[in-house]
Amino acid sequence: MSSPAPPLPTRERLSEVRYEIRGELARRARELEAQGRKLIKLNIGNPGSFGFRAPEHLQHAIADDMGRTDPYTHQQGLPLAREAIAGAYARRGVPDARPDRVYVGNGVSELIDLSLRALLNPGDEVLVPSPDYPLWSAATILNDGRPVYYRCRPENGFQPDPVEIESLVSPRTRAIVLINPNNPSGASYPRALLEKIVAVARRHNLLLLVDEIYDQILYDGACFQAVAPLADDHPCLTFSGLSKVHRACGWRVGWMLLSGAGERLGEFRAALDLLSALRLCANVPGQYAIDAAVNGPDTISALCAPGGRLYETRRAVIEACAASEHLQLVAPAGALYAFPAVVGAAAQGFDDHEFALELMNDEGVLVVPGSSFNVPYRHHFRVTLLPEAAVMRDVFGRIDRALARRAERVTKVVPLKARNAVA
Structure with missing residues (x-):
């Protein structure tokens, strides 16, 4: 009788990749739900799962043009969609914001992978924030690069230090990743800080990879500063899409704009064009909503203002953390998440x-455990701000209850150890 065939091998570098947002804990959640348990799942920033809908004028834009969505389109995206995106960035002051510099993808996730595949050779390094959205680390690793982390410390409001960023540059460094507003911390970066980081990129000839998917989700007067206008003629790739601001995650529509002096971009643009062609094109129906999204009415600001759903849920989280002896929070200035820290007795061990x-x-x-976002500490966790405020108050009541039990266990163990030491 022949021996059983060996298992299929997998790529070794996958062992270095983590994505706990949809990982082991999410699989355990599905098991519990299959057993009839009801869970409040705060692991994914997925507006549609919490009752949000894409704005009606975007829905109508797709429906009205559905009869034209059957063929492949240009590998970079529908011409009218790219014109709309280029126009929106031109209004922000982005230099050379032209349709031929725009690439539409199946969400920003695909474009992150595509851009790193065009850029990296084996062993090249990418400077990535810590905490980061873990797809940036994963895509770097899977394209044979190495993520090198610059710290965005909680005690500094999760703001990066340009001096530290520059100290990490090596002969193999190819790019700096910026996520602004940040996921998971919600930090928003001021202009003066971004100017210093752009200067680092200039001095070392590094591509700026700027994830601005949350650019219009801001709270309490926080301001957003786009990076590309500050970079001017320096190479910069800016990423955004319909998923968050326009609450259309499932449509899988993202885009990136390549700005900077044309004479420096020729080979890189050719690489992006080749890789875009190899995947044929992005989802076509969703592209018909792009013009309506970037040129239509603002549907997000009211949600982020006092009385708006996102604002009030954020307020509930801030108040719950302030009232808890077990939690500490840097209030998020933007994006759809909070990143609380566990403190005090509950934080021991x-x-x-x-x-x-x-x-x-x-x-x-x-x-989501905080360490999933590539930080060296293990006392944070991330929640999304998408539920109703009342739900979030209930959630943090449960979290505080769990932490109180933990703190009680710790305080019972410590005196026992102390008594044993005296004996």
């Missing part, structure tokens, strides 16, 4: 993954 599993099993709440 704290493991974020273990806590997330315990919280789901005992309290029916799914969060």
Whole structure:
């Protein structure tokens, strides 16, 4: 009798890739739901799962043009869609914002992978924020690069340090990633800070990779500053799309704009064009909503203002953390997330993954461990701000209850150890 065939091998570098947002904890959540448990899942910034809908004028734009969506389109995207995107960036002061510099993709995720594939040779390095959205690290690794992390410290409001960024530059460094507003911290970067980071990129001839998918989701007067106008003739790729501001995640419509002096971009543009052609084209129906999105009415600001749903949920999180002896929060200035820290007795021996599993099993709440965002500490977790404020107040009541139990266990163990030491 022949021996069983060996298992299929997989790519070795996959062992370095983490994406806990949809990883082990999410799989455990599905198991619990299959058993009849009801969970509040705060692991994904997916507006449609919380009752949000894409604006009606975007829905109508797709429906009205559905009869034209059957053929492939140009590999960079529909001409009218690219014209609309280029026009929107030109109004922001982005230099050379032209349709032939725009690439439409199946969400920003595809374009991140495509751009790093065009840029990196094996062993090249990319400077990535810590915390980061983990797709940036994963895409760097899977394209044979190495993510090198610059710290965005909680005690500094999760703002990066341009001096530290420059200290990490090596002969193999090819790019600096900026996520602004940041996921998961919600930090928004001021102009003066961005100017210093752009200067680092200039001095070392590094491509700026700027994830601005949350550019219009801002709170309490926070301002957004686009990077490309500051970079001027220096190479910069700016990423955005319909998923967050326009609440249309499932449509998978993202775009990137390549700005900078044309004479420096020829080979890179050719690489992007080749890779875009190899995937044929992006989802066509969703592209018909782009013009309506970038040139239509503002449907996000009211949600982020006092009385708006996102604002009030954010307020509920801030107030819950302020009232808790176990939590500390840098209030998010933008984006769709909060990134609280566990403090005090509950933080002793704290493991974020273990806590997330315990919280789901005992309290029916799914969060993402903070270490999933490539930070060196393990006492943070991320929640999305998409539920109603009342739901979030209930959630943080459950979280506080779980942390209180943890703190009680710790304080019982410590005196016992102290008594044993005296004996």
